[in-house]
Amino acid sequence: MPNYFDIGVNFTDPMFHGEYHGRQVHNSDIEDVVLRAKTFNVRRLLLTGSSLDESRRTLEIAASYPEYAFTTVGCHPCTVGEIPSVDEKVYLDELKELALAGKRSGLVKAFGEIGLDYDRLHYTDAETQRLYFKKQLDIAVEVGLPLFLHMRAANEDFISIIKPYLSKLPKGGVVHSFTGTAEELQKLLLLGFYIGVNGCSLKTEENLEVVKQIPLDKLIVETDAPWCEIKRTHAGYQYLTKYPNAAYPKIITNQTSSVNLKAQSVSSGMQMDPLLPFPLIKKEHYSKYDPAHEALVGEFASPLIKGRNEPVHIGQVVEIVSKIKGESVETIAEHAYKNSLKLFEVPEEEDVIDRYFTY
Ligand SMILES: [Zn+2]
Incomplete structure (x- = not known):
């Protein structure tokens, strides 16, 4: 059975609490989501913190899954626009304290997500994004955790901002949800980053060509749930097969x-x-x-x-990557799993999953 580590899970998203477009449709079903993930050997989760408030809430959720769920702490480029409207110093100090306390407790494994997103400037303008990307990199240096990075359509600015920091950030990081070009990929690899692949990275034929070029020792997989599901219309979908298969063995x-x-x-x-x-x-x-x-x-x-991605879908990301790279599911899964454990310094315990089944 392949081992999976989903490094991009947004459990604070209202959809995991039954709320869609501001309307309560059902109760939170995170317990079931986690059970489905465990059933297919998703052995670790890294929950994403996207703002000060969300980082706090995601830590609370992770605390109920000890040794199974870990978190990031940071403020997403689309959310940094909220910082100038409050006391900036207080906000950033609290973010730093939360990351440091979480690091000590062993729950926080990365600083992020931070970065630049020029595809969604309607949330936060580019200048504000750059300002708080730098200010959060300053914090990251003090916190000393690996980085969980978000970069969309901003490769040049992203690289010129982060490059001077790299010598002070020896733990490196992952550029998650990668959707860039082959050239951008090469530049990020030169800086030593891992590359996170999810459904958004597998949408077009061009995407698939780029993902094919990610070396196995830099490949990490994720779902970015509840977002980035693999739709029928996506180029990657053609490679998916029905259960049971190598990514989802018979239970x-x-x-x-x-x-x-x-x-x-x-x-x-x-x-x-x-x-x-x-x-x-x-x-x-x-x-x-x-x-x-x-x-x-x-x-x-x-x-x-329907329409909500969740960690159990990570095997589908692996299946597509295996087909386009011409490697076995086991090879892709094992490299991505080991890379994730190594980057986030998560210990590899024998088994953190209660077994009610065999494969
Ligand atoms: Zn992101």
């Missing part, structure tokens, strides 16, 4: 209650995901799911929600 469980639940399930009209062994429902139909259905896989398992 054998000893479930006995399925017979009793059959009648209820049929009446609820659950449809299965086209690729994975879980039901797939629209968020509005979540209430039709009976939480008494405790199966890990199959039609009685808790459902995936």
Whole structure:
């Protein structure tokens, strides 16, 4: 069974708490999301902190999954626009204190996400982004954690800002959710960064050509859930195969209650995901799911929600990368897993997953 480490999980996103476009549609189902991930051997999660407040909340969530979920602390380029409206010094000091305390407790494994995003200037203008990218790099030097970096359509500025800091940031970092060109990839590799690949990195044929060039010793995979799911229309989708396969080996469980639940399930009209062994429902139909259905896989398992990405999908990223690079799923998964453990200095314990099943 391949080992997975999803380094990009946004559990503070309202979708994981049942809220869509400001409307409460269902209860938080993070427990089920984590169970699905563990079922397919997603052995570690790195939860993303995107602002001071989100970093605090994501730390609380990670604390309920000890040795399983870790976090980053930082302020995303699209969110740094909130800093000038409050007391800048207080905000940045608190961010630093949170990162330092989290580092001591072992929960915070990276500083970020920080960086530049020129695709979404409507959230924060470029000048403000550059200002707080620098100020947060100053903090990162003091904190001494690896970096979790975000870069969109800003490669030149990104490199010219971060380059002078690199000698003071010996732990390096990952440029996550990479969607740049082959030339940009080479420049980032020269600086020693790992490259994080998710569904957004696999959308077009050009994307696939670039991902193909990421060396195995610099490759990291992630979902960026609930975002960046792999859609049917994406170039990478053609490489996906149905469960069971090398990325999702067959699960054998000893479930006995399925017979009793059959009648209820049929009446609820659950449809299965086209690729994975879980039901797939629209968020509005979540209430039709009976939480008494405790199966890990199959039609009685808790459902995936249409349009919402989650950590269990990381095997699909690995499957696509394996096909385009012409390497086995095991090879891709193992390199990405080991690279992630190494970068974030996460110990490799034998097993942090309770097994209710065999492969
Ligand atoms: Zn990002």
